[in-house]
Amino acid sequence: MSGGKVDIKVVLLGKSYAGKTSLVERYIHNRFIGDTVPYQNVITIGAAFGAKTVVINNKSVVIGIWDTAGSERYEAMSRIYYRGAKAAIVCYDLTDKSSFDRARFWIGELQKHEEGCQIHLCGTKYDLIEGNPDLRRIDEKETKALAIDVRGDVYETSSKTGKDIDKIFVKIASDYLNSKRETLEEETSDIIKLHPSKKHFCPACRS
Numbered sequence: 001m002s003g004g005k006v007d008i009k010v011v012l013l014g015k016s017y018a019g020k021t022s023l024v025e026r027y028i029h030n031r032f033i034g035d036t037v038p039y040q041n042v043i044t045i046g047a048a049f050g051a052k053t054v055v056i057n058n059k060s061v062v063i064g065i066w067d068t069a070g071s072e073r074y075e076a077m078s079r080i081y082y083r084g085a086k087a088a089i090v091c092y093d094l095t096d097k098s099s100f101d102r103a104r105f106w107i108g109e110l111q112k113h114e115e116g117c118q119i120h121l122c123g124t125k126y127d128l129i130e131g132n133p134d135l136r137r138i139d140e141k142e143t144k145a146l147a148i149d150v151r152g153d154v155y156e157t158s159s160k161t162g163k164d165i166d167k168i169f170v171k172i173a174s175d176y177l178n179s180k181r182e183t184l185e186e187e188t189s190d191i192i193k194l195h196p197s198k199k200h201f202c203p204a205c206r207s
């Protein structure tokens with residue numbers, strides 16, 4: 001997709017190496033480049049943009065995804081990219097405790113500056129802990145508590161296997177459609193209040 005209208009802006013935030021680019025690659029192109037390309041060749045500089053159309057109940061939603069650079073060197077730039085985002089996927093590597101601290105940092109930023117942005121928590125690299133639970137460094141209870149705190153969802157994904165990646169974007173698209181429907185319903189009820197039916201004011205009808 002190129003040059004088309006985007007319905008909803010989504011931003012990915014998180015520590016460098018947390019797996020943000022891999023998540024977008026899996027979602028948009030259904031591929032995992034990790035096994036074939038050395039990490040130095042895929043490190044994000046600034047930010048990257050991609051888009052995908054989701055269809056829910058015959059309704060299309062174009063999701064525009066900003067994949068920000070995790071390196072602290074680009075922190076100021078990442079702030080520019082989350083402006084106006086309707087949803088944020090805050091990523092942390094399930095095998096790296098420090099990546100969760102960084103996720104908390106980004107959540108604090110969003111809460112301070114982007115009130116209207118729905119936050120989703122995303123633990124990455126689930127495939128690594130699946131066969132070896134000892135590698136898990138981030139407690140599920142802690143992430144669930146944080147998700148309740150931010151009124152968002154928490155996902156544990158793998159870009160290698162594709163686990164739960166589509167789910168995040170389907171949820172974001174459904175939330176968008178629901179909020180659009182609610183707005184339409186509110187507008188319709190305002191119109192009805194402003195323009196009550198003529199019948200109500202018809203003297204002949206009162207008799």
Ligand SMILES: Nc1nc2c(ncn2[C@@H]2O[C@H](COP(=O)(O)OP(=O)(O)OP(=O)(O)O)[C@@H](O)[C@H]2O)c(=O)[nH]1
Nearest residue numbers: 016017018019020021022034044070125158159160
């Ligand atoms: N096993 C496994 N490795 C992953 C997964 N996701 C990402 N990786 C690896 O983790 C490393 C970092 O992934 P990236 O997607 O480049 O991380 P990033 O968050 O975009 O990093 P920056 O661009 O520096 O912000 C790469 O070597 C990936 O192959 C996953 O689900 N499973």
